[in-house]
Amino acid sequence: MTTVSAADYADILLSDRPLIDLRAPIEFNKGAFEQSVNLPLMTDSERAAVGTCYKKSGQMAAIELGHKLVQGKVKAQRQQAWAEFIAAHPNAYLYCFRGGLRSQISQQWLKEIGINLPFIEGGYKGMRGFLMQQTEQIAAALSMWIVGGMTGCGKTDFLKLRQDQIDLEGLANHRGSSFGRQINEQPAQISFENTLAVQLMRHQRQGHQHLVLEDESRLIGRISIPLEMHNLMQQSPLVLLEVTQEDRISRIVRDYVIDIEVAFVARDGEEEGRRNFETHLLSALDRIHKRLGDLAHRELRISMEQALQAQRQGRFDLHRDWIERLLTDYYDPMYRHQLKSRQQRIAFKGTHQEAHEWLDAKLAHQ
Incomplete structure (x- = not known):
């Protein structure tokens, strides 16, 4: 044997x-x-x-x-x-x-x-x-730096340029909001935890003393970040990315409209893929119906339907209208409210390049 x-x-x-x-x-x-x-x-x-x-x-x-x-x-x-x-x-x-x-x-x-x-x-x-034990021990041993910012500021793009990061949303296959569902299903909770533990072990083996993570709520879609790790994240310093609203809107159009439609079409074919993409986008808006209120939801849905109609003709510009309103009236006020209680954790604010340079200089002395 x-x-x-x-x-x-x-x-x-x-x-x-x-x-x-x-x-x-x-x-x-x-x-x-x-x-x-x-x-x-x-x-x-x-x-x-x-x-x-x-x-x-x-x-x-x-x-x-x-x-x-x-x-x-x-x-x-x-x-x-x-x-x-x-x-x-x-x-x-x-x-x-x-x-x-x-x-x-x-x-x-x-x-x-x-x-x-x-x-x-x-x-x-x-x-x-063994993996669950590793998660608890390694997360406690590493210093964490949390990257935050308003919706569409490019936190995932920021992380992708760093070696000292774990993309929790990537592991969970979800972008973390009502619009964050991906074309494929999320992994099982236990599979997510197993993969996260292995990622933490890799960082430890590479000799990293710190970890850069995106600011996340406990739940990413239906996946839950391990409680001990999330508690540590909530106590860690914040690095806030500052990006113009135009850049934010452009990034959201790319990530949540163009790229997702391409993925649906690649999986389901031209006609069915486009139909499934449109259902995907409209359903995401419907999931926050109660929080928006009837009037705002109805107006945003009309705007989204018009944008989808224009998209069938190869135009994406009308998506900017509903995205801008959703940011201005819903996501941005919610984010500002959440940030009020975390002011003491803010260590730096700046552009992507400034934040990379600041973090690199800060972490070089750890």
């Missing part, structure tokens, strides 16, 4: 080593690791049947049932799926939930077809616990 010990968890996760996740799809979909692929020993229904048998009749009866459910052609198909992945990724490892029976059985079945592959002791549960 060839195994990989818990002492190797960090190297496994930081090296992006290919991993075969043997858990059932229902387990995998609740949370996994970025470099893992789900090639289960048992399907969801098979796992459920074995679990019920275990509760009623004990381990031996459950194992016997498992072998009955996965034998012959079904077993050969699973062996073949593993073998094909291993042929493409010969340095892969196996893991199940606890590094127990499913890992041992799968390893034995691989040996039957001439493949010797290690499995990870402690399995998914062990690695998951």
Whole structure:
């Protein structure tokens, strides 16, 4: 029985080593690791049947049932799926939930077809616990600098130019507002936490003493930043980006209109993609209907519909009208109100270039 010990968890996760996740799809979909692929020993229904048998009749009866459910052609198909992945990724490892029976059985079945592959002791549960411990320890050890500013000021663009940052919105696949939904679904909460932990470990291994993050509420869409980390973010100094309103509007048109439409069309085709994009944008406005009030919502929706009609003719300029009003009447007042209680945390205000230069000079002495 060839195994990989818990002492190797960090190297496994930081090296992006290919991993075969043997858990059932229902387990995998609740949370996994970025470099893992789900090639289960048992399907969801098979796992459920074995679990019920275990509760009623004990381990031996459950194992016997498992072998009955996965034998012959079904077993050969699973062996073949593993073998094909291993042929493409010969340095892969196996893991199940606890590094127990499913890992041992799968390893034995691989040996039957001439493949010797290690499995990870402690399995998914062990690695998951290790990552959560790393998040808490590393986040507490790093000094954090939080980049803020009004909607559309380019906080994500700012972060992309730095090596000492983690893009939380990128990990969560959401831009953090009603309009922030992306074309693809957000990851599972647990998968987000796993990826965040690995990112923190990378920074620690690179010797970083600090971390630059975007100013975020606890929730990014439906993804929640770990409480301990978010509390630290709320106590950290703020660097505010100052950008002209024209630049903000132009960036919003690019990010939330042009780029998103392109993504929908690439996925769904010309006609359906454009329809789905328009539904996406109008639905985002509808989600803040109550906060806008009936009159403002109705007027903004008419303006947005006119802009979408013009967009079908290749014109994007009318989008600037509803965006400017939404910023002026909704997002900017809300941001100013939130900033009042955080004045003492503001360490710097300036343009993108000024903020980069200030941060670089400040952090060089840490």
